[in-house]
Amino acid sequence: MRYRTKNDINYFKFLELSKNIIDDSDSRHVLEEAYLIFVPKSITAFARALETDGKLKSRFILDIDFEKTGGAGRFIDADTFQIDGETLLLFKTLLKPKRRYLFWRYDIEKHLSLREAQSVLAVWEKFIAEIKASYDYIYNPPIRVQIGGDMNTQGTYERKAFAEMYGGYMEMTYLLTNGHALDEEKIWSWSLHRFLFRGEYALRKRDVENIK
Numbered sequence: 641m642r643y644r645t646k647n648d649i650n651y652f653k654f655l656e657l658s659k660n661i662i663d664d665s666d667s668r669h670v671l672e673e674a675y676l677i678f679v680p681k682s683i684t685a686f687a688r689a690l691e692t693d694g695k696l697k698s699r700f701i702l703d704i705d706f707e708k709t710g711g712a713g714r715f716i717d718a719d720t721f722q723i724d725g726e727t728l729l730l731f732k733t734l735l736k737p738k739r740r741y742l743f744w745r746y747d748i749e750k751h752l753s754l755r756e757a758q759s760v761l762a763v764w765e766k767f768i769a770e771i772k773a774s775y776d777y778i779y780n781p782p783i784r785v786q787i788g789g790d791m792n793t794q795g796t797y798e799r800k801a802f803a804e805m806y807g808g809y810m811e812m813t814y815l816l817t818n819g820h821a822l823d824e825e826k827i828w829s830w831s832l833h834r835f836l837f838r839g840e841y842a843l844r845k846r847d848v849e850n851i852k
Contacts, residue, residue, distance in 0.1 A: 641679060643686045645694025646755035653677050654754050655727065693755060699746040700735040702760050704767050712835030713828030716809045719768065731757070734764060775836045777844055778808055812839030815846060 643649060660673045671683055680686035706715045714733060721730040728749060735752075737745040772779040816838055817823040827835065 641681065643678070643680055643689035645689055645692040646758070647694050647697045647753045648689055649678070649754040650750070651752045651754045651757035652728065652749055690754075696755055696759055697753065698738070698756060699751050699753070700731075700737055700748065700756065700760075702734060702763060703736055704734065704764065706832035711829045712832050713825075715832045715835075716828065718764075720809070722764075722768075731760070734760065771832075771836070775840050778812070778836065778840050781843070781847075808843075809839075812842060815839070815842035 657673055657677050661670055674683060674686060678686060703709055718730055718733040721733060731748050731752060735748060739745050813824055813827055816827050
């Protein structure tokens, strides 16, 4: 296959190549992996394509308007997939395939190019950075040290493990539903900013009330 720009390079094959190349890989190993995964007609042209953006060819529509589509639940999914390294699921959450023929659409895993993936990630990372800056208390809560207390208690470890397992979104949902699991879907259907604003309020209220 001929490769001219990043538009011709499949993003998920690129990830596979990246995972198979370690820091101390020699050039021979890199070439072998590239041939095995991409089967290029010219390895020189392929290497050049990796460095050439080219005009963006969009096969997918990026949808980060969480106020209108999917609400807070879809945003929570996207952010969680990114944190967990579930790249394919992240793109499936953010992208809508364009229709090429009447009954045929582009497939994210097969047709997402390195060029388009990098463009999408740049927009998404800017968006998520702005969200986290706007709701700093959620994403960077203050660390409260109990004077004279032991920071290495069993309770400290358990609270840390609990927070790492379930994350802040689940805690906000719990507070907003007063622990009623049947109301979770209703909360997640809220607009993103409504969920984050009310969730941040609930977290701060809980923390303030627990200060001694």
